[in-house]
Amino acid sequence: MLHNRVPHILKRLAAIVLLGLACVAAVHAQDVLRVSAIPDEAPTELQRKFAPLGKYLEKATGMKVKFVPVTDYAAVVESLATGKIDMAWLGGFTYVQSKLRTNGATIPIVQRQEDATFTSKFITANPKIKALTDLKGHTFVFGAPSSTSGHLMPRYFLLRAGIDPDRDFRTVAYSGAHDATAAFVQSGRADAGVLNASVWDKLVEQHKVDPDKVRVFAVTPPFYDYNWTVRGGLDPALRKTLTDAFLRLDPRNPEQKQILALQRTVKYIPTQPENYAGIEAAARTAGLIK
Structure with missing residues (x-):
């Protein structure tokens, strides 16, 4: 009788082990923050600008930060929508596109102070x-x-x-x-x-x-533009950690001054979806979205 039960017990043990490995893999995947940016400048320049910021975010979050380059603007929007990246540097229009693509799931968290009057x-x-x-x-x-x-x-x-x-x-x-x-x-x-x-x-x-x-x-007259946007479903605690990390950047700190200088700002400020309503209206007027 016991002999007949052995295969069944082994199958259950195997299932438990596989489940455990899947959970470990999921936790491990969450240890990496995947970040991207719209390719509005040469790829080498984007990498140069992001490198010290990535190291700063690693210290702030305790996670490994990986920069994920993309070939075009649409790829950033799609990667946010499908969860292939966790956060991205977007233009105002790209944020609007991501909002429409995800039914409002993506969330802009911060912008440079200059982006309020770009x-x-x-x-x-x-x-x-x-x-x-x-x-x-x-x-x-x-x-x-x-x-x-x-x-x-x-x-x-x-x-x-x-x-x-x-x-x-x-x-x-x-x-x-x-x-x-x-x-x-x-x-x-x-x-x-x-x-x-x-x-x-x-x-x-x-x-x-x-x-x-x-x-x-x-x-041109001024308008709202760039921001850091996170994907829908990102852990709210992590979203707050990232927001706070950007807002803490201080030009009086030499290391952080370099980060801010590469991003061409002296300060990050909070932002919100409502700031980009004018961008969406302009896109509809120009016939770029329906």
């Missing part, structure tokens, strides 16, 4: 272009199609000024990233373009663009 700069090397109305009939380059500051808001403000890029420009191109847009204009591949103010300032500081050749001829 702007985009229109640039050209053509001396005949001095105002937005002078763009008609010229070639123009945006950043990525899903970029807030490299496409959506500039397009929205152009439409408000009575200029339809698809109708009034000779050609419209998409460079894919802000630094690439500057390169397009500086090399003469486009008569004019638009990129976010922060990247423009950085390119000038790093002498990667010559302001004597390429100049800013118009600036």
Whole structure:
């Protein structure tokens, strides 16, 4: 009788062991915080900017922090929606897309203080272009199609000024990233373009663009833009730990000053979904979401 029960007992033991291993694997998986960012700059630059911040977040959370690069903006949205990443650096429009994709599950937690009044700069090397109305009939380059500051808001403000890029420009191109847009204009591949103010300032500081050749001829009104967003279902305690870690960053601390400088800010502030209602409205007006 006992002999007949042995296989059954062994099967139950095997099931218990497998269940235990699955639980251990699940706990182990939660020890890694997977972070990504919209690819609005070159991949090497994104990695350089994130490296010290990643180490800081490891200390703050006690977790291993892994940066997960993506190929395009849509991949960040989809990765947040499917739980492949836990947190991402998004533009305002990308956050709106993630909110719609997840029925409001994704949560923006912090933004740089500059992101509450962000702007985009229109640039050209053509001396005949001095105002937005002078763009008609010229070639123009945006950043990525899903970029807030490299496409959506500039397009929205152009439409408000009575200029339809698809109708009034000779050609419209998409460079894919802000630094690439500057390169397009500086090399003469486009008569004019638009990129976010922060990247423009950085390119000038790093002498990667010559302001004597390429100049800013118009600036958009301010709008809400970038933020750090977490996926739906992330442990609320971890979400609070991450939020607090960003808000604690202090420029008086030399190590943290470097982190903030790479992120081009001196302070993070809390943010909330309501801040991006204007971005969603602009996207609907521009026909970029239905």
